Amino acid sequence: MSKKVAMLEARGITRVLGEGEAQVTALKGVTLSLRAGDLTLLMGPSGSGKTTLLSIFGCILAPTAGTLLIAGQPTAGLKAEGLAELRRKNIGFIFQSYNLFPTLTAVENVMLALDVRRKVVADPRKVACDALERVGLGHRLKSYPSKLSGGERQRVAIARSLVGDPSIILADEPTAALDGVNGKAVMELLADIASDKSRSVFVVTHDSRILPFADRIVRIEDGSIVSDVRQKRALASEKAS
């Protein structure tokens, strides 16, 4: 149906949490594919399985059943180091609470991600500076996270997720801790990143303010996908391609 390439494919993902009487099925056979050039929002009430699905997509949590392919590679059977390698090569994370390293400056935070990803570049500092320039933080390169506003921290986290060119960006409530202006700025950035046809952006959110930025809105309830809607802009984009 779609001409876009699937960067991530999940088929029949089930995840059971806990044991015995406390056992909960957090995900019930979720099938979803993330395609290049899409900004997909995953929305749902608390406890619906959003974060569990994000953790599985990020190769941080293994599904109890089902198949997950990252850039065409199945994750089944991979041990912790193999999953870390998959993350390193293909996935960029953006966290709700930024998770920046407080002892490193903005540019060092970005350089660290480059170092972790083992990207061999002639000038890592320049690559990191360019990433920060792209998110509008060229003037805050040497600032420590404690000296940055929430919006600026999240933009550093976005720059960090971008270096090394991962094909999938997973964002966990990226605007939850931001005011309207900063939230809008962050979403504009993510939409811009998603416009890159080699990359897919997947955002878990409660924030209905960011709906206009999405190409696709997936709703999850009680561990199951209940709706999967593509918005007009995305549809127009597909027709154009």
Add this chain to the structure above:
Amino acid sequence: MVYTLALRNFIHDRISLIVTLVGIVFSVVLMAIQIGLYYGSQEVITAMIDHSGAQLWITPIGAQSFDDSPLLKGGEKYAALSRPGVAAAIDVAVSILNWKRPDGGSQAVVIVGIDPEDKGLVPWNLIAGSTEAIHQPNAVIADKAYLGDLQVKGVGNTGEINDQKAVVVAITDHIRSFTTLPYLFTTLTRARSYIHAAPDQSGFVLVRIKPDAKVEAVQADLKQSLRDVDVLTNQEFLDRSVHHWLFATGAGAALIAGAVLGLIVGVVVVAQTLYASTKDHLNEFATLRALGASSGYIIRVILVQAVLSAIIGYLIGMAEALVINWATSDTQLVILITPMLAFSLFLITLGMCVFSAISAIVKVTRIDPAMVFSR
């Protein structure tokens, strides 16, 4: 970036940094001083034997050390000289006596009776007077470290040994005894007189062998020909003395125990602070893991922190130990910190810190990267 992150984490929490460094410094100083004392003790125990130039020692049976030995029966020198392979046999009289101080008090001393012409056990490191002055009436040669104990200030000052006047005619430096009793060199004849020994009696006979003779062969021959004596090689007498003072008395074990205690304190303090630091930065390590960092990458961050702690703690600790060593250099306490000991301590400190990092590494390798999503 591993080094940058490790360094920043290391200096980020100043209190933790100070506690870590204090622990390592305490450990390094304690180990350096205790092991330095052990080596220093070995040096003073063996100093006389080392400077004897003898290949063999004829000693009373069971003589445990140079300082603490009964007299030989007498005549051993000439008996030894009559044996093949013996180039020289030199009497040395040694005994513990009382030195009567000018204020009327007394101080136990170890009298060493030698004849410098025999070139057997000539006082070394002279800083005042001359060896030849030992032939002056009532002459003794004392060490600088013990002048206070003897209540003398320098050459020309006097005291009494066995109610006989004794005059300090020369002063040595760093000829100290493990027992802290001052060595007083005098002539063999005068020593025999002090200790009421016969003219052919001595405490030890130093034996030098001819160039073409074999030590083992001469030793075996002397053992067979002399009765009621031990015939020991220089090394055997060194070993016996060290064993007696450091192990039979328990002094060495106490010094080693002190050093081990220092090591344990260091391991515990560093392990505790590294573990606490890792716990403080757990969310960051989880983020690293989520970003795709391998276990090796994260372990390297912790190990670099451990190595940094080791290097800084060692440098401060060793500097303190050297200051203590310098400050005690003129006292009766002998601390010997050799370059090899300093280097070994560096390796031990490094090993200690890396070993201490194990608990932190175990903690971090069990980290659940999913915690990055916890609110």
